[in-house]
Amino acid sequence: MEKLMFPIKYNYLNKMKKILIAISLLLLTKLNYAQDLVKKIPANAFTVATIKGDNVFKLMFVKDFNESFLGKKLLTETSKSLDQNLTSIEDFGINLEKNMYYFNQLSDSISYNCFLIPLKDVKKFESLINEKDKKIYINGDVRTMVLPDSTSIIKWNNNMMYFVTGSIRGSFFADSANSARYGIKEIRYQNNYDVSVADSAVAMVDSTYTTTPQNQVLDIVIAPPPPVAKGWTVDPPTNKQTVKKSKNISTPKSSKKKSAKKKSSKKKVASKAKKVEEFEEYKVLDVPVAQEGYTSDSTAIMTQTGNPDEQYDEYQKERAEQDAKKKQLAFVWMSAQADQIFTSNYESIEANKSYSASLDNKAIAELWVSSLQDAYSSIAPEFGTYGKSGLMKGYGSLSAKLFMDDKSFRISTGLELAKEQADAYKKIMNRKLNKKFLKYINSGKAIGFMGYSIDTKAYLEEFPKLLKQTYGSFLGKNMDEEIELGTDLFSLLLDEEAVSKVIKGDALFVINGLNTRDVTYTTYDYDDDYNRKEVTKTKKETLPDFLFMFSSEDNRLMNKLIKYGMNKNYVTVNNNIYKIEEKKSPIDIYFMIKDGMVFFGNSLTEMQSISNNTFAPTISKSHKTLLAKNNFSFLFNAKNLVGKVPTEEIGGEETAKKFNETLGKMGNIYMKSNPIKGNVVSADISAEIPNGHENALKYLFTLIENASK
Amino acid sequence: MKLKQFYILAVFVCLIPLLSSCFQVIEEITLRNDGTGDVLLTINLSQSKTKVASIMLLDSVQGYKVPSKQKIQQELNDAVAYLRKTEGISNVKSTSDFNNFIATISFTFKDVANINNITKNILAKQKIKATNTSSYSYNKTTKVFSRKYQPVATAKTEFNKLKSQDKAVFNGANYTSIYRFEFTVTSTSNPASNLSKSKKAVMLKSSVMDLINGKINVSNQIQLSK
Numbered sequence: 001m002e003k004l005m006f007p008i009k010y011n012y013l014n015k016m017k018k019i020l021i022a023i024s025l026l027l028l029t030k031l032n033y034a035q036d037l038v039k040k041i042p043a044n045a046f047t048v049a050t051i052k053g054d055n056v057f058k059l060m061f062v063k064d065f066n067e068s069f070l071g072k073k074l075l076t077e078t079s080k081s082l083d084q085n086l087t088s089i090e091d092f093g094i095n096l097e098k099n100m101y102y103f104n105q106l107s108d109s110i111s112y113n114c115f116l117i118p119l120k121d122v123k124k125f126e127s128l129i130n131e132k133d134k135k136i137y138i139n140g141d142v143r144t145m146v147l148p149d150s151t152s153i154i155k156w157n158n159n160m161m162y163f164v165t166g167s168i169r170g171s172f173f174a175d176s177a178n179s180a181r182y183g184i185k186e187i188r189y190q191n192n193y194d195v196s197v198a199d200s201a202v203a204m205v206d207s208t209y210t211t212t213p214q215n216q217v218l219d220i221v222i223a224p225p226p227p228v229a230k231g232w233t234v235d236p237p238t239n240k241q242t243v244k245k246s247k248n249i250s251t252p253k254s255s256k257k258k259s260a261k262k263k264s265s266k267k268k269v270a271s272k273a274k275k276v277e278e279f280e281e282y283k284v285l286d287v288p289v290a291q292e293g294y295t296s297d298s299t300a301i302m303t304q305t306g307n308p309d310e311q312y313d314e315y316q317k318e319r320a321e322q323d324a325k326k327k328q329l330a331f332v333w334m335s336a337q338a339d340q341i342f343t344s345n346y347e348s349i350e351a352n353k354s355y356s357a358s359l360d361n362k363a364i365a366e367l368w369v370s371s372l373q374d375a376y377s378s379i380a381p382e383f384g385t386y387g388k389s390g391l392m393k394g395y396g397s398l399s400a401k402l403f404m405d406d407k408s409f410r411i412s413t414g415l416e417l418a419k420e421q422a423d424a425y426k427k428i429m430n431r432k433l434n435k436k437f438l439k440y441i442n443s444g445k446a447i448g449f450m451g452y453s454i455d456t457k458a459y460l461e462e463f464p465k466l467l468k469q470t471y472g473s474f475l476g477k478n479m480d481e482e483i484e485l486g487t488d489l490f491s492l493l494l495d496e497e498a499v500s501k502v503i504k505g506d507a508l509f510v511i512n513g514l515n516t517r518d519v520t521y522t523t524y525d526y527d528d529d530y531n532r533k534e535v536t537k538t539k540k541e542t543l544p545d546f547l548f549m550f551s552s553e554d555n556r557l558m559n560k561l562i563k564y565g566m567n568k569n570y571v572t573v574n575n576n577i578y579k580i581e582e583k584k585s586p587i588d589i590y591f592m593i594k595d596g597m598v599f600f601g602n603s604l605t606e607m608q609s610i611s612n613n614t615f616a617p618t619i620s621k622s623h624k625t626l627l628a629k630n631n632f633s634f635l636f637n638a639k640n641l642v643g644k645v646p647t648e649e650i651g652g653e654e655t656a657k658k659f660n661e662t663l664g665k666m667g668n669i670y671m672k673s674n675p676i677k678g679n680v681v682s683a684d685i686s687a688e689i690p691n692g693h694e695n696a697l698k699y700l701f702t703l704i705e706n707a708s709k
Numbered sequence: 710m711k712l713k714q715f716y717i718l719a720v721f722v723c724l725i726p727l728l729s730s731c732f733q734v735i736e737e738i739t740l741r742n743d744g745t746g747d748v749l750l751t752i753n754l755s756q757s758k759t760k761v762a763s764i765m766l767l768d769s770v771q772g773y774k775v776p777s778k779q780k781i782q783q784e785l786n787d788a789v790a791y792l793r794k795t796e797g798i799s800n801v802k803s804t805s806d807f808n809n810f811i812a813t814i815s816f817t818f819k820d821v822a823n824i825n826n827i828t829k830n831i832l833a834k835q836k837i838k839a840t841n842t843s844s845y846s847y848n849k850t851t852k853v854f855s856r857k858y859q860p861v862a863t864a865k866t867e868f869n870k871l872k873s874q875d876k877a878v879f880n881g882a883n884y885t886s887i888y889r890f891e892f893t894v895t896s897t898s899n900p901a902s903n904l905s906k907s908k909k910a911v912m913l914k915s916s917v918m919d920l921i922n923g924k925i926n927v928s929n930q931i932q933l934s935k
Contacts, residue, residue: 519758521756521758521809522809523756526887528906528907529905529907529909529910530889530912532735539756543759
């Protein structure tokens, strides 16, 4: 447990500043009119995150927040950094009863990260950002401030504040048509070198020439550009990568020669020379190439190349110029985007059905990502090639909601599926947990359990299809036939119906408490001469009693296995309870078949009571509901562990005390899957809060405060 | 702490990093009047056998690779093979019990000084730096058996670099050394050591933690009756 606490503390301290900055940013605004800012989020936003001010401050009054540890810290830190005296988060000028939004918008050329914050008191807000050296542009009631470095813009009126920061997608300028349109040059070290050595006039005219052929070579060697489906391209070759890649370019002799063909012979020498030098630099000594006449030129190189440092400086300078150009362009785009938010009417994200369906009035925070398929291509552009052809095909938008109330924290996640996917899942999940399982849970003692139920037959039938849809594109288009073949072979080899009789698809794993047992061990006694004598002693050991059960209609296979095991002396039997005679295992494992269920467990007494029908069913109502109603459920009840593990086994009194204290404070933690609604699969994770806390948010603040002590 | 180090470091450190575990390391030397003698080294993890058996089912624990039974046996065989080639050493034997997790190595020496470089060399083969300098000597004329033990300062620093849960492995570990003689013992220099009733054997028990931290020094000068 201690182990668990430390990372929390560590993370907390480390992230404190970031959180504070993020919160203060969020808090930096206001809004008076009834309109929710969601109307300002464009319909094509890729991600939307919401913090619901009214729900948050229902759980905790502004006054309480100001007086809390986190609140005080936030206020003093921001006061310090802004050189002001803030006493309440209301001093930020934000309308705390309204929703605050973050959204992200992607295009082929730029991605925007944006915050929309409702303002209540624009004066207060302005007093926070009002510094002499910052210029504020006023246009009507809209005020604009450009942050130093021109990488982000803050724009606000009396009702809302908008913060946007944009970053150019490098891939955009990898496309020479785009770079030409915006006058951006792709700068490469080698390129630049060529230019400076060769006749500079020629170089200027030819600059696109020298770039493009190499680009193509590069692309062939490194990464074939995918067909642009939605306007997204693969991650661009950055300058750094380019330098490295140049060794790839230069290795195929013919292509390199071609690209150098049109240049003067003088230049040829230089470029060759450069190549030799580069080979050395990257320790990829292509000996045959080097021998092919480059060595003879080596003296010429020295005289012609000049000082490499200067060349590098030149390269750096040009790169900086291009970067500045890109930045300028980003700024222009950003400004236009920000203007639109304030002036234009456009369709808002509310029109997106998937988004509006994901909302919940009671949530205190929400997150929505438009499509998992797009997310994959965006987060990992290197998968772009596959993404186009549909990695994660069939998976739609993703949503997560955070709830806090007087009993628990709850995170609810949902994933939208394409219709055929959803239908497949519906078939698979069309099974309930065997009710007979519930007889074998002792809620008063159980430390935890996990139950799941799927329809094995449907699963085996749908699985290959799902796999193909999800990952098929990884294997490439031309693998279609092979996948098809594999799928058929799978079906041919497996008789889904027969398998589903042996393993119906529902199972329950439960730990009904801990048990202490005597364990023998060998040690030594010494006689009067200190001659040693081997003695056997016993000690107590505490182990969890686990019980695993699954439904099975057809026991023929099991019985055959048992017969085989008994013949080979792997298995012994006593009153229908089988024991696995495996020396390697540190614990005894028993199993039996009863009433269409197969049981595995390490407690003989438990197995015996199941066998004699003397196991007293003591399952609580809530545990019953959790298990019976959901296809998947998991529960961990830490309280049942308190004081059960002997002190000496935890490692001393102090550790044991801490361990038990932490466990005692923990409420139930549980997870469950929900039934598929429409095309959305969803699951919840909940953690109950201990008694004596008003609500989960206040409890969270207490936790943070304790952790920082 | 001779060959034991080899066991502890090479094998068992990797084995038991689950909170505190109990294991014993026993070093026994029986010295005859002519200066020859026998050594028996034992490592006994039987008290933690449930944990060890559980760990053996895993691939790795807390970032340490768990050696297979075969691998441990192989290491043991290598140590035996090395000893057989060592000058002055004969009658080398080893046992291993993978049910109770007890392993031993025994051998006979011509002179007690023969064993002085064994540990270091075996550890070096395992690419482990020796954590102490330890040497045995027996002066037939003065009848003094002595063990010099000097913990290497870096051992403690290296040990302190371990994660706390890895250090905890040594919490319940014990080290015992027993020296038996044909003559009676008249005096011992180490107050932590005990003399047997027959006065012909000396025992020193210590926790492995104390050894690593340098709280206990196992050096001893044993004067035998002339």
